[in-house]
Amino acid sequence: MSKELVKKFMEIRVENVIRLKEMKEKGGKIVGYYCTFFPQELALAAGAVPVGLCGTKEEPIAAAEETLPRNLCALIKSSYGFAVTDKCPFFNFSDLIVGETTCDGKKKMFEFMGEFKPVHVMQLPYMKESKAALDLWVEELRRLRSRLESELDVTISDEAIWQAIDVINRESVAAKALCDLNQQEPPALSGMDLLTVIWSRGFNIDKEEIIEMLNELRENLGSGGDVAAGQPRVLITGCPIGLGSEKVVQLVEDVGGTVVALENCTGYKILPLQTDTSFDDPVVALAHKYLQIPCSCMTPNTGRIKLLTSMAADFKADVIIDLTWQACHTYNMESREIAKLAKRIGLPFLQLETDYSASDMENLKVRIEAILEMVEK
Ligand code: SF4
Ligand code: SF4
Numbered sequence: 001m002s003k004e005l006v007k008k009f010m011e012i013r014v015e016n017v018i019r020l021k022e023m024k025e026k027g028g029k030i031v032g033y034y035c036t037f038f039p040q041e042l043a044l045a046a047g048a049v050p051v052g053l054c055g056t057k058e059e060p061i062a063a064a065e066e067t068l069p070r071n072l073c074a075l076i077k078s079s080y081g082f083a084v085t086d087k088c089p090f091f092n093f094s095d096l097i098v099g100e101t102t103c104d105g106k107k108k109m110f111e112f113m114g115e116f117k118p119v120h121v122m123q124l125p126y127m128k129e130s131k132a133a134l135d136l137w138v139e140e141l142r143r144l145r146s147r148l149e150s151e152l153d154v155t156i157s158d159e160a161i162w163q164a165i166d167v168i169n170r171e172s173v174a175a176k177a178l179c180d181l182n183q184q185e186p187p188a189l190s191g192m193d194l195l196t197v198i199w200s201r202g203f204n205i206d207k208e209e210i211i212e213m214l215n216e217l218r219e220n221l222g223s224g225g226d227v228a229a230g231q232p233r234v235l236i237t238g239c240p241i242g243l244g245s246e247k248v249v250q251l252v253e254d255v256g257g258t259v260v261a262l263e264n265c266t267g268y269k270i271l272p273l274q275t276d277t278s279f280d281d282p283v284v285a286l287a288h289k290y291l292q293i294p295c296s297c298m299t300p301n302t303g304r305i306k307l308l309t310s311m312a313a314d315f316k317a318d319v320i321i322d323l324t325w326q327a328c329h330t331y332n333m334e335s336r337e338i339a340k341l342a343k344r345i346g347l348p349f350l351q352l353e354t355d356y357s358a359s360d361m362e363n364l365k366v367r368i369e370a371i372l373e374m375v376e377k
Contacts, residue, residue, distance in 0.1 A: 001220055002217060002220045002221050002225055002226075003226070005213070005216060005217045005220055006189075006193045006196060006197060006217070008213065009196055009197045009200040009201065009213065009217075010196055010200060012200045012201070012203050012204050013200060013203045013243075016203045016204055016205050017089045017090070019205050020049065020051070020089070020090070020093050020205060021089070021093070023049065023205065024093050028048075028049065029046070029047065029048035029049070029095050029152045029154075030048060030049050030050075030051055030090075030093045030094045030095055031043040031046075031048045031049070031050050031051070031094060031095065031096050031097075031098060031148070031152075032050075032051050032052075032053045032090060032091055032094030032096070032097045032098070033050060033051070033052060033053065033097070033098045033099075034052070034053050034054050034079060034097075034098075034099055034100075034106065035054075035099070035100050035102055035106070035265075036265040036266075036269065036270050036293055036295070037100045037102065037122070037124055037290055037293060037295070038050070038098050038100065038122075039141060039144070039286045039289075039290055040164075040168055041161055041164035041165050041167075041168050041275070041282075041286055042141070042144055042145055042148055042156065042161065042164070042286070043098075043148065044160075044164035044167060044168070044207070045156045045157070045160035045161040045163070045164040046148045046149065046152050046154050046156050046160075047152070047154055047160075048095070048148070048152055049205045051090045051093075051094065051202070051203065051205075052090075052202040052203070053079060053082070053083075053088065053090055053091055053094070053097070054075060054078075054079055054240060054242060054266070055074075055075060055076075055077070055078025055079035055080070055081060055082050055088075056075070056078060056199075056240075056241070056242030056243060056244035056245040056356075057078055057082075057244035057245070057356065058074070058078065058244070058245075058356035058357055059078075059081075059087075060077075060078055060080075060081025060082045060084075060085050060087055061074065061077045061078055061081050061356065062081070063081045063084060063085045064076075064077040064078070064080040064081035064084065065077060067080070067084065067112065068080055068109070068112070071326075071327050072105045072327050073103075073105060073239070073325040073326065073327045073328040073355075074245070074325050074326070074355040074356040075239065075240060075245075075325055075328075076105045076106055076109050078244075078245075078356060079109065080109050080112065080113070083113055083116075083117070084116070090203070091117075094117070095118070095151060095152060096118050096119075096120060096147070096148070096151045096152070097110070097113060097117050097118065097119045097120070098119075098120050098121075098122065098144065099113075099119060099120070099121045099122070100121065100122045100123075100124045101121060101122070101123050101124050102124055102295065102297045103297050103328070103329070103330055104329075105327070107121065118151060120144060120147045120151075122140045122141075122143070122144055123136065123140050124137070124140070124297070125137055125291075126297060126298055126299050127298075127299060128291045128292070128298055133291065134287060134288070134291060137287045137290070137291050138283060138284055138287040141283045141286055141287050141290075142283055145283065158281070158282050161282035161283070161286070162277070162282050165275045165277065165282060165285065165286070166277075167207045167208070167211075168207070168275070169274050169275055169277075170211055171201075171207055171210065171211050171214075172270070172271050172272075172273065172274060173274075174210075174211045174214035174215050174218070175198060175201065175214055175271050176268070176271035176272060177214075177215075177218055178197065178198075178214050178217060178218045178221075179194065179198065179261065179267070179268055179271060180314075181218060181221055181222075181225075182194065182260045182261055182315060183260075183314050183315050183316065184224070185229060185233075185316065186224070186225075186227045186228060186229040186230075186231070186258070187225070187227050187233070187258055187260045188221040188224060188225040188227070189221065189225055189227065190225075190227050190253060190258060190259070191234070191236070191249045191252060191253055191258060191259020191260070191262070192246065192249055192250060192253060192259075193225075194259065194261075194262065194267075195241065195242075195243065195246055195249055195259075195262060195266075195267070196243060197214075197217065198262070198266070198267055198268075199241075199242045199243055199266050199267075200243070201213070201214065227258055228258075231256060231257055231258040232256070232257040232258070232318045232319055232372045232375040233257075233258060233260045233315065233316055233317050233318045233319070234252050234257045234258065234259045234260065234317065234318070234319045234320075234321055234372075235259075235260065235261050235263065235308070235311055235312055235315055235317035235319070235320050235321070236248065236249065236252075236259055236261070236262045236263065236264065236267075236320075236321050236322075236323060237262075237263040237264060237304075237308055237320065237321070237322050237323070237338060238263075238264060238321075238322045238323035238324055238331050238335075238351075239264065239323055239324055239325040239328050239331050240264050240265050240266040241262065241264050241266055241267070241323065242266055244356070245356050247354070247356075247358070247361065247364070248321065248323050248352055248354070248364065248368075249262070251361070251364055251365050251368050252321070252368055252372075254365070255365060255368055255369045255372060256372065257319070257368070257372045260315045260316070260317065261311055261315040261317070263304075263307060263308055263311055264323070265293070265295060268307075268311065269293065269294060269295075269304075269307065270293055272307070273289050273290075273292055273293065274289070275288075275289040276288060276289070294306075294307055295330075296328075296330035296331045296333075296334045297330050301334060301337075304334070304337075304338075305337060305338075305341055308320070308338065308341060309341060309345065312345055312347060313345075317347060318347065318348070318375040319347060319348045319349070319350070319371055319372065319374070319375060320338065320341075320342045320347050320348075320349050320350075321349075321350050321351075321352060321368070321371070322335050322338045322339075322349070322350070322351045322352070323352055323354070324351060324352065324353045324354075325353075325354070325355060325356075326353055326354065326355045332353065335351045338351070339351065348371050348374040348375065349371075350367060350368070350371040352364060352367065352368075
């Protein structure tokens with residue numbers, strides 16, 4: 001039964017292209033975004049559907065390289081390639097694209113995208129502990145609220161934002177509870193199924209429906225899934241991963257390990273964060289939440305170390321693998337801190353620097369096999 005339910009998640013992306021098309025034809029509005037820092041709540045409060053657009057496939061990269069420098073990370077090139085070739089229906093349907101000043105490649109990509117699509121870029125402060133950072137981020141969320149209102153021709157009430165906050169808080173709780181089932185031995189879901197579920201859920205246009213699907217799968221898996229016991233338990237961290245760029249997750253499981261958790265922002269990173277509803281102003285409440293995301297573009301990014309430390313213990317990790325997409329400087333440099341953490345807590349550690357192509361599969365496989373052999377089971 002749980003396999004059937006996972007299959008339903010696998011079908012979300014294709015099914016929701018049709019639903020979005022029908023919605024568009026009836027005048028519905030869509031907001032496309034590329035990063036976890038985008039507060040989906042504001043799009044929902046505007047009556048629009050937020051859709052994640054991060055490119056996770058190699059296919060459009062060659063087209064992107066006609067414009068972009070080749071030595072950019074695969075995620076940026078794939079995202080831009082899908083946009084410029086008009087091959088992503090989610091991008092095509094979007095009324096507005098929202099980006100943030102996260103890494104250098106991404107923020108310059110948004111300038112290029114602005115040549116053929118309405119784009120709004122939020123200025124993300126990097127030193128989140130300062131008062132100035134919070135003030136700036138609050139103002140940036142207010143500026144986004146105004147842009148959504150003018151672009152989509154709506155008024156966003158505080159009440160609508162609080163309602164959207166409630167929905168996203170519940171969705172995060174449901175997704176986290178499902179991921180947390182993998183703390184057991186054997187884990188409830190294989191890494192590939194976990195990735196399929198957590199990544200695909202973002203394409204569902206109906207948040208209440210996806211909460212129900214997540215809860216149904218969790219209840220179904222309550223008594224255990226079909227993952228074999230005794231396999232080395234791998235915690236993956238680093239750059240975002242989605243279906244199409246899952247090669248490291250797949251390789252771990254091909255050589256006898258099991259990915260019990262993905263700390264990446266397309267996985268667990270944001271799930272423990274809840275918007276605090278005790279604030280008077282919902283925009284201030286959202287600013288506090290989103291500024292806590294432990295992404296490597298923050299400095300210092302101590303939140304990632306803290307999160308990984310608790311995840312390694314909670315998910316009983318035997319190994320940490322840090323995935324860096326080539327040319328992602330922030331994650332690449334931060335890998336040194338992850339290596340130190342792994343040493344401190346006594347876990348074997350492996351950093352893999354790669355791209356979306358299959359050209360280095362054999363090499364990756366050998367390195368993953370070697371690190372899993374260090375685990376005594
Ligand atoms: S890794 Fe950081 S910059 Fe990249 S999508 Fe995630 S939160 Fe955004
Ligand atoms: S993986 Fe790194 S370089 Fe690529 S978009 Fe994310 S933060 Fe930027």
